[in-house]
Amino acid sequence: MSAGSSLLSVAAAVARVWETVRPLPEVEVPAGAAVGLTLAEDLAWPSHLPSLDVSAMDGVALHSAAGGEEAVLEVAGTTCAGEPPGPPLSPGQCRRIMTGAPLPPGADAVQRVERTAPAGEGRVRLLAAVRPWENVRRVGSERRAGARALERGARLGPVHAGLLALLGRASVRVIRRPRVTVAATGDELVGAGEGAAPWQVPNSNGPLLAALVRSWGAEVLEAGILPDRGPELREAITGASRRSDLILLSGGVSRGDLDLVTGALPAAGLNPIFHGVAVKPGKPILFASSRDGRVHAFGLPGNPLSALVGCVLFAWPALERLAGRPHPPAALQARLAEPLARGSGEREELRPARLSVLPGGGWQVAVLHAASSADLGAVARAGALVHLPPRCSPLPAGAAVAIIPLPGASQEPLPLPTD
Amino acid sequence: MSAGSSLLSVAAAVARVWETVRPLPEVEVPAGAAVGLTLAEDLAWPSHLPSLDVSAMDGVALHSAAGGEEAVLEVAGTTCAGEPPGPPLSPGQCRRIMTGAPLPPGADAVQRVERTAPAGEGRVRLLAAVRPWENVRRVGSERRAGARALERGARLGPVHAGLLALLGRASVRVIRRPRVTVAATGDELVGAGEGAAPWQVPNSNGPLLAALVRSWGAEVLEAGILPDRGPELREAITGASRRSDLILLSGGVSRGDLDLVTGALPAAGLNPIFHGVAVKPGKPILFASSRDGRVHAFGLPGNPLSALVGCVLFAWPALERLAGRPHPPAALQARLAEPLARGSGEREELRPARLSVLPGGGWQVAVLHAASSADLGAVARAGALVHLPPRCSPLPAGAAVAIIPLPGASQEPLPLPTD
Numbered sequence: 001m002s003a004g005s006s007l008l009s010v011a012a013a014v015a016r017v018w019e020t021v022r023p024l025p026e027v028e029v030p031a032g033a034a035v036g037l038t039l040a041e042d043l044a045w046p047s048h049l050p051s052l053d054v055s056a057m058d059g060v061a062l063h064s065a066a067g068g069e070e071a072v073l074e075v076a077g078t079t080c081a082g083e084p085p086g087p088p089l090s091p092g093q094c095r096r097i098m099t100g101a102p103l104p105p106g107a108d109a110v111q112r113v114e115r116t117a118p119a120g121e122g123r124v125r126l127l128a129a130v131r132p133w134e135n136v137r138r139v140g141s142e143r144r145a146g147a148r149a150l151e152r153g154a155r156l157g158p159v160h161a162g163l164l165a166l167l168g169r170a171s172v173r174v175i176r177r178p179r180v181t182v183a184a185t186g187d188e189l190v191g192a193g194e195g196a197a198p199w200q201v202p203n204s205n206g207p208l209l210a211a212l213v214r215s216w217g218a219e220v221l222e223a224g225i226l227p228d229r230g231p232e233l234r235e236a237i238t239g240a241s242r243r244s245d246l247i248l249l250s251g252g253v254s255r256g257d258l259d260l261v262t263g264a265l266p267a268a269g270l271n272p273i274f275h276g277v278a279v280k281p282g283k284p285i286l287f288a289s290s291r292d293g294r295v296h297a298f299g300l301p302g303n304p305l306s307a308l309v310g311c312v313l314f315a316w317p318a319l320e321r322l323a324g325r326p327h328p329p330a331a332l333q334a335r336l337a338e339p340l341a342r343g344s345g346e347r348e349e350l351r352p353a354r355l356s357v358l359p360g361g362g363w364q365v366a367v368l369h370a371a372s373s374a375d376l377g378a379v380a381r382a383g384a385l386v387h388l389p390p391r392c393s394p395l396p397a398g399a400a401v402a403i404i405p406l407p408g409a410s411q412e413p414l415p416l417p418t419d
Numbered sequence: 420m421s422a423g424s425s426l427l428s429v430a431a432a433v434a435r436v437w438e439t440v441r442p443l444p445e446v447e448v449p450a451g452a453a454v455g456l457t458l459a460e461d462l463a464w465p466s467h468l469p470s471l472d473v474s475a476m477d478g479v480a481l482h483s484a485a486g487g488e489e490a491v492l493e494v495a496g497t498t499c500a501g502e503p504p505g506p507p508l509s510p511g512q513c514r515r516i517m518t519g520a521p522l523p524p525g526a527d528a529v530q531r532v533e534r535t536a537p538a539g540e541g542r543v544r545l546l547a548a549v550r551p552w553e554n555v556r557r558v559g560s561e562r563r564a565g566a567r568a569l570e571r572g573a574r575l576g577p578v579h580a581g582l583l584a585l586l587g588r589a590s591v592r593v594i595r596r597p598r599v600t601v602a603a604t605g606d607e608l609v610g611a612g613e614g615a616a617p618w619q620v621p622n623s624n625g626p627l628l629a630a631l632v633r634s635w636g637a638e639v640l641e642a643g644i645l646p647d648r649g650p651e652l653r654e655a656i657t658g659a660s661r662r663s664d665l666i667l668l669s670g671g672v673s674r675g676d677l678d679l680v681t682g683a684l685p686a687a688g689l690n691p692i693f694h695g696v697a698v699k700p701g702k703p704i705l706f707a708s709s710r711d712g713r714v715h716a717f718g719l720p721g722n723p724l725s726a727l728v729g730c731v732l733f734a735w736p737a738l739e740r741l742a743g744r745p746h747p748p749a750a751l752q753a754r755l756a757e758p759l760a761r762g763s764g765e766r767e768e769l770r771p772a773r774l775s776v777l778p779g780g781g782w783q784v785a786v787l788h789a790a791s792s793a794d795l796g797a798v799a800r801a802g803a804l805v806h807l808p809p810r811c812s813p814l815p816a817g818a819a820v821a822i823i824p825l826p827g828a829s830q831e832p833l834p835l836p837t838d
Contacts, residue, residue: 031611035630035827045796051617058673080647082607084618099673100607100721102618142791150799157827158634162627162723163799170612188501188519192450193589198470199503199521208581211454215577228499254477254518302519304581333780361752361819362781372561377464380569380582400780408454408576 007278010348010387013287014317014328020273020289021296023324024176024245031164034156036217037174038324043150046168048140052085052102057135060116060124061107062094067130072119079104094124103136110135153326175324181240182209183223185233185251185261186302191225204376205250205300205307212311213248215407216319228252230260230267237268241295245322248315251302254284261299262286270297277314278390280347281306285314304376309350312385312404331387331402334363340395344388355383355405365403382406426697429767429806432706433736433747439692439708440715442743443595443664450583453575455636456593457743462569465587467559471504471521476554479535479543480526481513486549491538498523513543522555529554572745594743600659601628602642604652604670604680605721610644623795624669624719624726631730632667634826635738647671649679649686656687660714664741667734670721673703680718681705689716696733697809699766700725704733723795728769731804731823750806750821753782759814763807774802774824784822801825 008016026040055061062073073094079086081100089095089106097103097110109130119125143149149167150160156174164172189203190196203225210220221244226236233252240247252261253275266272270288277285286299296318300310317328335358353365367386370378384403395401427435445459474480481492492513498505500519508514508525516522516529528549538544562568568586569579575593583591608622609615622644629639640663645655652671659666671680672694685691689707696704705718715737719729736747754777772784786805789797803822814820 032626032629035633047617049796054618080607081605082619084616100605100620137791142794143796149796155827157825158630159627159727159795159798159801159825159827161630162623162727163795165611165621165623165626166723166795168612168615168621186500186519188499192584193587196587197503198466199473200501201519202584202587204581204584207451207584208578210451211577211580214454304585308578308581330776332776333778335780357749357751358781359752360781361754362777362779372556375561376578376582376585377468377562377568379578382578406576406578408574408578 007276007283008274010277010279010313013274013277013314016274017287017314017318018321018328020287020293021318021321022293024178024322026173027176028171028173030171031161031169034164034172034174035158035161037156037177039150039152039154039156039172040175040324041173042148042152043163043167043169043172045143045145045147045149047145049143050137050139050141053139054100054102054137055097055110055135056099056137057110057112058099059097059110059112059135060094061089061097061103061110062130063089063107064109064130064132064134066092067109067111067126069126069129071126072123073126075122075124108132108136153324155325178218178246178319178322179221179244180213180218180246180248180319181221181223181244182206182213182248183226183236183240184302185226185228185249187228189225204304205302208304208308208376209248209250209300209311212308212407213315213319216316217323218246218319228260230264233260233264234267237264237270237297241268241270241290245295246315246318247295247297248300248311249297250300250307253286253299253301265297265299270295278347279309279313280345280349282309282313282350283347285310287314305352305370305372305379308376308379309385312406313350329404331404332363333400334365334384334386334403336395336397336399336401337364337366339397340367340399343394344390344392346390348390349388349392350385350404351388352379352382353384353386353403354381355403363403365401379406426695426702427693429696429698429732432693432696432733435693436706436733436737437740437747439706439712440737440740441712443597443741445592446595447590447592449590450580450588453583453591453593454577454580456575456596458569458571458573458575458591459594459743460592461567461571462582462586462588462591464562464564464566464568466564468562469556469558469560472558473519473521473556474516474529474554475518475556476529476531477518478516478529478531478554479513480508480516480522480529481549482508482526483528483549483551483553485511486528486530486545488545488548490545491542492545494541494543527551527555572743574744597637597665597738597741598640598663599632599637599665599667599738600640600642600663601625601632601667602645602655602659603721604645604647604668606647608644623723624721627723627727627795628667628669628719628730631727631826632734632738635735636742637665637738647679649683652679652683653686656683656689656716660687660689660709664714665734665737666714666716667719667730668716669719669726672705672718672720684716684718689714697766698728698732699764699768701728701732701769702766704729706733724771724789724791724798727795727798728804731825732769748823750823751782752819753784753803753805753822755814755816755818755820756783756785758816759786759818762813763809763811765809767809768807768811769804770807771798771801772803772805772822773800774822782822784820798825
């Protein structure tokens with residue numbers, strides 16, 4: 001950020017973050033704790049699905065050759081789901097069978113219970129004929145043992161919690177969950193609810209950054225408010241480096257006398273990779289890394305909106321990279337709901353916007369008026385940030401713009417189709 | 420589900436769920452625990468923002484009438500951010516001031532530090548003139564005390580964690596987080612990783628439903644596997660009714676001998692509201708409620724894909740209603756990536772599909788081949804369920820279809836715009 005240096009574009013800064021940060025080590029975790037993490041092994045089906053020929057209905061298992069309409073068969077016991085197949089059928093026999101239960105040896109079909117009738121002591125009459133393999137889920141018909149179930153690199157979601165169980169897995173290999181220390185700097189700050197004097201400011205960046213980082217699936221260590229004194233800052237950053245993969249600091253990164261984060265990071269062994277991006281708000285952002293590449297830090301501007309923008313644009317990609325994702329987070333395209341009266345200046349610009357779903361699919365945004373780069377009030381009603389290129393002209397309604405959806409933003413509902 | 424009864428459509432069943440379930444009571448929670456919950460009070464700004472006239476720059480505070488180019492002023496101390504405004508300026512004086520610090524009485528402008536130069540002992544020279552209120556964020560310019568910050572009914576996201584702090588709120592009134600008991604029934608089930616015999620089935624519905632419900636923000640009580648014995652089922656359901664707002668059971672809801680959930684729910688005081696929806700998969704779903712409307716239960720089919728579909732279609736709206744959302748979850752519209760070769764039959768149909776973002780905005784889906792209604796393997800690669808109306812004809816590529824995105828599904832990335 002020295003006078004003559006040209007600032008990085010957002011894309012160039014994201015690329016620097018992406019090439020500097022490396023994915024975290026692989027670890028084995030209980031299957032129930034894997035949701036949100038990146039799979040670090042290929043998963044295969046351990047056995048055929050179904051593992052045996054099983055009944056698809058409640059009914060009687062029999063051999064189809066003996067299953068003509070009006071046939072009367074001796075009922076030789078019952079197999080419930082979860083029980084072994086039982087003894088082989090003798091000629092003239094059938095066996096009562098429940099959905100999901102394995103067929104006894106000698107059976108190749110199931111007649112559903114609704115198509116049978118009692119026929120005296122221990123006997124049943126078929127009300128309709130059965131074809132071979134009718135109402136049977138055949139062994140291996142859905143999956144063959146050894147078939148690939150999921151590839152290394154997949155992001156595990158709720159459905160995969162079920163899949164892992166189905167594969168018989170109690171634990172699974174994943175990329176470790178990132179650990180992030182969040183701290184605000186500034187002697188003007190007081191904790192929320194602690195009663196700020198008019199010349200003091202509640203620490204909103206701490207809770208904001210912590211909640212953002214949690215929404216992206218990382219573990220947060222909240223370090224509260226750090227003092228504007230170099231040695232204490234350095235000590236706090238050194239401590240955080242031992243406990244976390246990423247450190248998010250807000251405040252103290254512009255050019256004033258007390259902008260101590262800029263000095264404290266290198267003193268704690270975190271060397272600047274870049275300082276300053278040609279973006280509004282959020283220009284004085286600082287990105288630093290330890291020599292061994294194990295710990296990274298962002299010095300974000302102290303204004304809440306600037307801190308939010310810096311976190312979404314740069315810390316989010318860093319977290320995705322740590323978590324082993326294949327690409328940085330995606331920008332989406334949306335249509336402007338209203339004309340954009342004021343274009344951007346020399347820097348790329350991020351503006352809070354309401355987000356809604358168009359009836360025909362796709363997104364629509366209405367840019368919100370933010371009073372200043374401290375104005376979290378406007379963002380509180382936003383579902384996305386509109387990302388304008390530098391020197392962007394005013395745009396008509398309906399023009400396509402790039403947007404970054406904000407986490408936890410609710411979208412306008414559309415009704416389910418009715419019939 | 421008796422022979423002659425006509426089954427509900429999905430929309431009619433969702434409407435029954437929505438009108439039966441009521442929002443949970445309001446509670447006061449710490450601000451940090453409010454993300455994901457529904458705001459149950461209107462929030463207002465407690466004071467002007469800024470609360471005083473504060474400097475927007477590091478520099479010197481002065482009266483603009485004394486701030487002509489080349490003016491030399493006596494420096495009367497320093498105000499840092501977080502300090503009170505200090506003593507009034509005397510004529511010929513200025514005061515060193517940091518970004519965010521309040522102006523001293525008698526000052527109406529700030530000249531930034533880069534536009535000043537030392538002028539001997541305790542004096543400073545201005546390199547440029549200042550205008551009134553230049554580099555000053557005026558009291559109340561961004562927000563007036565008492566202005567509305569956020570409305571009751573908003574879904575609190577990460578940004579609101581910052582907003583609550585800025586409002587000085589350590590706690591906030593919200594709709595209580597729903598508590599959900601999840602249990603699977605079936606004597607054929609064994610816990611994941613406990614080594615299933617070929618005729619046994621790992622309990623995948625328990626982990627699947629628990630992870631889905633957690634992704635929607637509810638608290639989950641996992642009750643494992645319940646036995647196929649009426650009295651024990653009833654007792655377990657009665658116990659769950661005391662601890663939870665919603666009970667999700669899988670298995671035991673079709674017409675076979677051992678479909679005990681259908682009987683156990685009323686025995687535990689949860690009376691059927693509907694049993695059976697004209698949807699494939701997931702037809703035999705059962706929805707029940709206590710007489711006082713305080714506890715609700717779904718009996719979901721035991722097949723994993725059917726349980727997933729039932730949970731997404733019906734339990735999700737129930738959770739949204741409990742959580743105080745204004746509408747049931749939204750279906751979105753997407754375009755088919757490939758022709759839909761096989762239309763739907765007499766029932767509405769849900770099919771797992773890959774989800775991607777179209778370059779011009781909007782969603783695209785490619786329907787995946789699912790081997791059966793037990794096939795969680797196909798859904799593991801899906802980002803959405805395609806929702807077809809009944810008697811839907813085959814469709815060409817590009818046709819519009821309704822989709823329900825699955826939680827935790829990753830989307831195809833698009834690059835950020837470059838300049």
